[in-house]
Amino acid sequence: MEATPLLAAERIDKRFERRLDFAGRLAVKLGAAPGNETVHALDGVSLAVRRGEVLGVVGESGCGKSTLGRILAGIMPASSGRILWQGADRDRLTGTERRTVKLAVQMVFQDPASSLNPRMRVADIIGEAPLVHGQVTRAELGDYIDTILRDVGLDPAMKQRYPHQFSGGQRQRIGIARALAVEPQCIIADEAVAALDVSIRAQIINLFDELRQKRDLTYLFISHDLGIVRFIADRVVVMYLGRVVESAPTSALFAAPNHPYTVALLAGAPRLEDRKRAFAAIEGEIPSPLNPPRGCHFHPRCPHVMARCREEAPRLSEIAPGRLSACHLNQA
Amino acid sequence: MSGNPAMSAPVIETLFQRFLAEMLEDRIAVGALLVFAALVAVAVMAPFITPQNPYDLAQVDILDARLPPGTKASEGFTLVLGSDGTGRDLYSAILYGLRISLSVGALSGVIAMVVGASIGLVAAYVGGWVEATIMRIVDLQLSLPAVLVALILVAVLGKGVDKIILALVIVQWAYYARTVRASALVERRKEYVDAAVCLDLSQSRILFRHILPNCLAPLIVVGTVQTAHAIALEATLSFLGVGLPQTEPSLGVLIANGFQYMLSGRYWISFFPGIALLLTIVSINLVGDRLRDVLNPRLKR
Amino acid sequence: MTPTLDIAGLSTHFFTRDGIAKAVDGVSFSIAPGEVLGLVGESGSGKSVTGFSILGLVDPPGRVVAGAIRFKGEDLVGADAQRLRSLRGNRIAMVFQDPMMTLNPVLRIGEQMTEAISAHSKATKSEAQARARDALGAVGIASPEERLTAYPHHLSGGMRQRVAIAIALINAPDLLIADEPTTALDVTIQGQILSVVQRLVARSHTALLWITHDLSVVAGLADRIAVMYAGRIVEQGAVDGLLTCPRHPYTAGLLASLPERAVHGGRLASIPGMAPSLLNRPQGCAFRSRCGLARPECGNAMIAEKQVGDRRFACLHPLADSAGQVM
Numbered sequence: 001m002e003a004t005p006l007l008a009a010e011r012i013d014k015r016f017e018r019r020l021d022f023a024g025r026l027a028v029k030l031g032a033a034p035g036n037e038t039v040h041a042l043d044g045v046s047l048a049v050r051r052g053e054v055l056g057v058v059g060e061s062g063c064g065k066s067t068l069g070r071i072l073a074g075i076m077p078a079s080s081g082r083i084l085w086q087g088a089d090r091d092r093l094t095g096t097e098r099r100t101v102k103l104a105v106q107m108v109f110q111d112p113a114s115s116l117n118p119r120m121r122v123a124d125i126i127g128e129a130p131l132v133h134g135q136v137t138r139a140e141l142g143d144y145i146d147t148i149l150r151d152v153g154l155d156p157a158m159k160q161r162y163p164h165q166f167s168g169g170q171r172q173r174i175g176i177a178r179a180l181a182v183e184p185q186c187i188i189a190d191e192a193v194a195a196l197d198v199s200i201r202a203q204i205i206n207l208f209d210e211l212r213q214k215r216d217l218t219y220l221f222i223s224h225d226l227g228i229v230r231f232i233a234d235r236v237v238v239m240y241l242g243r244v245v246e247s248a249p250t251s252a253l254f255a256a257p258n259h260p261y262t263v264a265l266l267a268g269a270p271r272l273e274d275r276k277r278a279f280a281a282i283e284g285e286i287p288s289p290l291n292p293p294r295g296c297h298f299h300p301r302c303p304h305v306m307a308r309c310r311e312e313a314p315r316l317s318e319i320a321p322g323r324l325s326a327c328h329l330n331q332a
Numbered sequence: 333m334s335g336n337p338a339m340s341a342p343v344i345e346t347l348f349q350r351f352l353a354e355m356l357e358d359r360i361a362v363g364a365l366l367v368f369a370a371l372v373a374v375a376v377m378a379p380f381i382t383p384q385n386p387y388d389l390a391q392v393d394i395l396d397a398r399l400p401p402g403t404k405a406s407e408g409f410t411l412v413l414g415s416d417g418t419g420r421d422l423y424s425a426i427l428y429g430l431r432i433s434l435s436v437g438a439l440s441g442v443i444a445m446v447v448g449a450s451i452g453l454v455a456a457y458v459g460g461w462v463e464a465t466i467m468r469i470v471d472l473q474l475s476l477p478a479v480l481v482a483l484i485l486v487a488v489l490g491k492g493v494d495k496i497i498l499a500l501v502i503v504q505w506a507y508y509a510r511t512v513r514a515s516a517l518v519e520r521r522k523e524y525v526d527a528a529v530c531l532d533l534s535q536s537r538i539l540f541r542h543i544l545p546n547c548l549a550p551l552i553v554v555g556t557v558q559t560a561h562a563i564a565l566e567a568t569l570s571f572l573g574v575g576l577p578q579t580e581p582s583l584g585v586l587i588a589n590g591f592q593y594m595l596s597g598r599y600w601i602s603f604f605p606g607i608a609l610l611l612t613i614v615s616i617n618l619v620g621d622r623l624r625d626v627l628n629p630r631l632k633r
Numbered sequence: 634m635t636p637t638l639d640i641a642g643l644s645t646h647f648f649t650r651d652g653i654a655k656a657v658d659g660v661s662f663s664i665a666p667g668e669v670l671g672l673v674g675e676s677g678s679g680k681s682v683t684g685f686s687i688l689g690l691v692d693p694p695g696r697v698v699a700g701a702i703r704f705k706g707e708d709l710v711g712a713d714a715q716r717l718r719s720l721r722g723n724r725i726a727m728v729f730q731d732p733m734m735t736l737n738p739v740l741r742i743g744e745q746m747t748e749a750i751s752a753h754s755k756a757t758k759s760e761a762q763a764r765a766r767d768a769l770g771a772v773g774i775a776s777p778e779e780r781l782t783a784y785p786h787h788l789s790g791g792m793r794q795r796v797a798i799a800i801a802l803i804n805a806p807d808l809l810i811a812d813e814p815t816t817a818l819d820v821t822i823q824g825q826i827l828s829v830v831q832r833l834v835a836r837s838h839t840a841l842l843w844i845t846h847d848l849s850v851v852a853g854l855a856d857r858i859a860v861m862y863a864g865r866i867v868e869q870g871a872v873d874g875l876l877t878c879p880r881h882p883y884t885a886g887l888l889a890s891l892p893e894r895a896v897h898g899g900r901l902a903s904i905p906g907m908a909p910s911l912l913n914r915p916q917g918c919a920f921r922s923r924c925g926l927a928r929p930e931c932g933n934a935m936i937a938e939k940q941v942g943d944r945r946f947a948c949l950h951p952l953a954d955s956a957g958q959v960m
């Protein structure tokens with residue numbers, strides 16, 4: 001029997017509906033436009049983050065990684081499904097318990113330019129939430145901020161500056177400090193190093209690793225960069241068009257990917273070892289989430305597509321201990 | 333500002349310093365700003381730099397009426413800009429009129445800004461039918477000519493400074509609401525707002541402490557231009573005789589009073605107050621134009 | 634054989650209010666016909682400005698202040714605007730990270746392609762149509778006939794980029810400058826584009842300058858790599874040698890900080906600090922404050938490039954070569 005996961009998503013659905021304004025509705029009435037558009041950003045996503053692990057989430061843009069991260073972080077509600085914190089339904093909690101659980105999951109964002117409020121000083125960006133929530137007193141605040149800044153590798157002397165006075169890497173450290181300030185247990189990093197230069201990226205990845213050990217953190221690490229996920233994650237979840245298609249321990253996944261999409265993804269990624277390689281690319285475009293293909297979402301591009309794949313969506317099922325995959329080939 | 337040697341010097345300047353430097357780069361804007369500052373200064377100091385208080389009946393002599401610029405008044409001082417139909421020194425009357433015009437414009441501008449910004453902010457954040465309703469009202473308001481609405485309002489409300497200000501606020505809040513909503517919608521989607529939600533900060537804190545300060549730049553630009561509008565609108569109403577009463581003679585009232593003498597060659601009674609009004613409005617607009625250039629695209633870096 | 638592009642001592646500076654930004658400062662390299670050069674560097678190192686300088690597209694306050702850009706022997710630095718215009722889109726083509734920089738949003742794909750053809754050659758309408766259709770097919774766009782009548786916004790990002798590439802290559806240019814054309818795209822789509830470009834460039838013997846911040850991309854694409862840092866090329870040479878045995882400490886640091894080569898659960902080697910501002914670049918080696926091998930003399934004067942075999946690097950204390958030889 002496995003221990004209860006720290007954070008789990010159970011059959012999460014998320015639909016974004018584009019409500020039409022008056023002109024839009026008129027256009028629909030006149031037959032000039034299709035009706036309300038619904039993006040099915042997440043389609044029955046389940047996953048569990050175990051305490052102390054780094055769970056990587058990979059997939060191409062628009063597949064729902066950020067949406068999943070934001071729902072897990074409590075920034076937006078799911079359309080249906082449950083989020084469990086240590087086994088308890090998070091939406092049923094109230095009062096201080098609700099707040100404690102909400103603060104326990106924090107997010108680090110992708111864009112170092114827009115993720116910090118440009119009108120606030122660093123000290124306020126970091127200190128606001130712990131002060132408002134009474135986690136520290138105003139008297140302790142200064143020292144508290146200094147400690148956190150040192151933890152993320154910034155000089156506390158800079159805390160009266162504004163975000164625009166920092167480089168991208170430093171801003172990302174401030175974003176991490178802001179998350180750490182409310183003593184979270186789980187950090188969701190959404191493409192947190194994607195916007196950084198290679199040499200700076202390594203500094204921040206190392207910082208994530210240091211903090212994990214120092215503060216007993218659990219990470220959900222969202223990235224489209226397979227190299228980084230392979231390096232940092234213990235387990236990996238692969239998403240395609242709003243669904244989880246495969247999940248496995250990192251080494252197993254990279255050694256022997258099961259799902260045809262995972263295979264394509266790994267094969268397509270450029271590697272440092274390549275020399276004058278003949279890029280042989282997977283065919284076809286990524287379908288629009290506005291109207292995803294029937295059956296297996298990957299079937300229009302899959303080299304192994306069968307008749308069944310066009311009709312029936314494959315279930316995510318265990319193919320080996322600790323490994324899940326959603327492909328009809330496994331049931332053949 | 334000590335500490336990190338890797339930080340290069342030019343980056344350290346604050347946003348405000350950069351703003352100021354860019355503002356001062358345009359000679360026309362600097363000129364306009366100086367003119368406007370001078371206008372405000374003389375308006376504020378009017379009682380100390382004018383030869384008479386034009387509204388103290390004891391100081392005004394009806395025999396001085398309609399004297400051309402340069403004539404000596406019966407009190408002994410020179411009427412630099414001439415006198416009006418009741419014998420008031422026009423120079424003094426203009427400075428006092430400027431006081432009234434500027435304060436009516438500024439006051440209505442500030443009130444309209446506070447009201448409009450709050451409504452726009454709420455619309456952007458709450459969304460749904462609240463936003464739809466508010467924005468329909470805004471659209472309606474903006475589609476009607478401001479003068480017409482103001483005319484009807486003062487016709488219903490009656491004369492008086494408070495009523496004019498109320499009418500100007502009603503005419504203008506929609507501009508501020510629309511501006512703030514537009515920039516709040518952009519700000520709302522930025523990741524720092526998500527971060528604030530994730531940190532469980534209250535909605536009003538997010539709205540007023542995080543989003544609003546980031547919407548200020550376009551608000552200030554609209555504020556300057558709208559204040560100029562308000563001044564012009566008030567002058568128009570007063571000129572039409574439905575604005576301020578004779579006891580609160582703004583520039584508009586002065587122009588109206590002199591208008592009847594225009595054809596008889598006594599141009600100065602309307603002309604000089606007109607010049608003062610023009611200087612005020614043009615200088616504010618020029619400053620506003622430069623503000624727009626400097627604040628809007630770049631400071632967001 | 635004369636190289637298609639030969640750049641010597643190119644310097645492009647931006648004269649800003651805050652001072653002179655030496656975005657490109659003494660850059661030299663050349664590309665032979667059919668050769669692929671990968672220009673790699675971090676954000677702000679001057680890669681794009683180098684590309685724009687070649688095309689004569691540097692806008693004020695920027696200006697090419699020194700150096701020569703020889704395109705098939707003809708110096709483009711002094712050339713008049715007319716000449717540059719006739720070269721661009723014809724003999725020299727470009728692709729950008731954002732395909733909408735070259736695509737016109739209000740024109741159909743077909744119109745844009747035939748326009749590109751007839752601007753530089755005398756083709757009849759139907760000939761141009763046919764060539765456009767073939768070009769779309771060549772970049773792997775399904776049902777090209779239909780796509781000719783589509784507008785850019787009808788296409789996905791990856792398709793738009795392929796259309797931009799098709800237009801760039803339609804007149805079989807001698808030189809293609811590609812500025813991060815796959816950076817905004819997904820892995821599987823990036824693969825498609827790389828394979829298309831690789832195939833077309835080999836076929837038409839076009840010299841290719843591929844600008845990117847991602848070493849892994851050029852590892853599989855380029856013949857040679859030039860590494861840029863703070864406006865200068867610090868090292869250049871054949872792909873294999875440069876990646877397996879870097880001589881410049883910055884190249885070595887970059888390679889070491891890639892997670893690909895690191896052991897899971899270990900620490901990444903990282904380069905401390907960050908790139909200097911181009912406004913007040915330190916004298917001597919710009920990498921000095923981050924370099925583990927720096928000695929006092931590194932700060933004295935501009936570091937001259939050394940050539941060892943086909944490798945060039947600008948460093949006073951380079952790492953040992955594969956034979957363990959330091960110089």
Ligand SMILES: Nc1ncnc2c1ncn2[C@@H]1O[C@H](COP(=O)(O)OP(=O)(O)OP(=O)(O)O)[C@@H](O)[C@H]1O
Pocket residue numbers: 647649654655656674675676677678679680681682683693694695846911
């Ligand atoms: N118009 C401009 N005015 C002032 N400085 C500029 C201008 N354009 C570019 N620069 C400066 O030139 C330097 C090099 O810019 P460039 O765009 O070539 O970088 P890059 O290597 O292409 O980076 P990236 O990977 O981010 O595209 C930067 O420091 C940049 O700030």
Ligand SMILES: Nc1ncnc2c1ncn2[C@@H]1O[C@H](COP(=O)(O)OP(=O)(O)O)[C@@H](O)[C@H]1O
Pocket residue numbers: 016017039040041059060061062063064065066067068289
């Ligand atoms: N606020 C929103 N409104 C409408 N659609 C959205 C919104 N957020 C995300 N989406 C859509 O949901 C899908 C998944 O998006 P996202 O989670 O951001 O993907 P990823 O992070 O994997 O790139 C996309 O098709 C995106 O366009």
Ligand code: SF4
Pocket residue numbers: 259260261296297298299302303304305306309314326327328329
């Ligand atoms: S279910 Fe069918 S189409 Fe989908 S990945 Fe498996 S084989 Fe391919």
Ligand code: SF4
Pocket residue numbers: 881882883918919920921924925926927928931936947948949950951
């Ligand atoms: S010249 Fe000196 S400082 Fe620069 S890279 Fe070489 S050893 Fe390092």
Ligand SMILES: [Mg+2]
Pocket residue numbers: 062065066067191
């Ligand atoms: Mg995302």
Ligand SMILES: [Mg+2]
Pocket residue numbers: 680681682812
């Ligand atoms: Mg660039």
